Amino acid sequence: MSGNDEGGTALDAASHSPKGWALRGARAAIAVPGVVLFGSFIGFGAMTHDYGWPLWIAVLSTLLVWAAPAQVVLAGALASGAGLAGATLAVTVSAVRLLPMVVSILPVLRSERTSVWTRLLAAHYVAVTAWFEGLRLTPTLPRAARMPFFLGLANALVVGSALATAAGHALAGVLPTALSIGLLGLTPLYFLMSLERGAKGLGERVALVLGLALAPLIAPFTPQYDILLTGVVGGTIAFAVERAARRRGRAA
Numbered sequence: 001m002s003g004n005d006e007g008g009t010a011l012d013a014a015s016h017s018p019k020g021w022a023l024r025g026a027r028a029a030i031a032v033p034g035v036v037l038f039g040s041f042i043g044f045g046a047m048t049h050d051y052g053w054p055l056w057i058a059v060l061s062t063l064l065v066w067a068a069p070a071q072v073v074l075a076g077a078l079a080s081g082a083g084l085a086g087a088t089l090a091v092t093v094s095a096v097r098l099l100p101m102v103v104s105i106l107p108v109l110r111s112e113r114t115s116v117w118t119r120l121l122a123a124h125y126v127a128v129t130a131w132f133e134g135l136r137l138t139p140t141l142p143r144a145a146r147m148p149f150f151l152g153l154a155n156a157l158v159v160g161s162a163l164a165t166a167a168g169h170a171l172a173g174v175l176p177t178a179l180s181i182g183l184l185g186l187t188p189l190y191f192l193m194s195l196e197r198g199a200k201g202l203g204e205r206v207a208l209v210l211g212l213a214l215a216p217l218i219a220p221f222t223p224q225y226d227i228l229l230t231g232v233v234g235g236t237i238a239f240a241v242e243r244a245a246r247r248r249g250r251a252a
Contacts, residue, residue: 018148021141025152028137034157036190037129038164040068043183045168046175047072051079055169062165066158067127068184070094101131108135109150111143118147125154128191203242210234 041062048058053075065071070091077087102123109122126134133153138146168175168183192208199205211234218233219226 016145018145021145021148022152022155025149025154026156028133028149029153029156029160031133033129033133033190033194034160036186037068037157038160039183040186041161041164042168042171042175043180043186044068044071044075045165045170046172046180047168047184048075048165049169049172050177050180051075053169055166058169059162059165062162063158065091066125066161067095067098069188072184098126098131101128102126105131105134105150108138109146111147113144114147122147122150122154125151125158128188130154130157132191132194201242202245203238206241207234207238210237 044062045058048061061071061074065074073094074087074091077090078084082090105126106119106122110119130150130153134150137153138150141149168180172180195204196208199208211230214230214234215226218229222229
């Protein structure tokens, strides 16, 4: 075997090691979803500056909470005088929405050698962008590569978001208020468009349409439970439509 062959084999082995897969995941974070996410955290950083948060607290909230909606809830609760305990409870309740994401992605990521602590670490990183990109990119990888790739992806997203938070905090005096608020909405809009693009069955499409249609109708009557009721009502109807369509398909 020539020296070049040996060098190529060594490089190939390194690229397929856990560190190599983690680096690939980190590179995958520098794409449209990551850029959209970073833009959202620039808006969050500017908002925390307006609320009087020191820079280090704004960045620490991104590193620890790692979910822009929950961080907005935290900032709003503290600004309204809810107190630390009340703000913590509000953030905890808002984080329940991430539980189905954790349940859906962990079986995809783990292997027989994945420890409980590694699974718990991965669960911490499950937010909208990491979840969506993880489910999109990892199923095509070897089973042993999925967790390192996801952790590399998620860590790069977290670090980038922390830097974006710091940038937004520093630019707060320059950014118009309307732009800061608009940046916070980038991730939900991207997530909505990604769901539409990935919708395969009739039920999924019906659920998206009903969610958009029902939310503004329910919100004025029960603003505390609008998201919950929209999901329950829209999801139930979409499930019934999908089931009826399958029955018709079998009977045809």
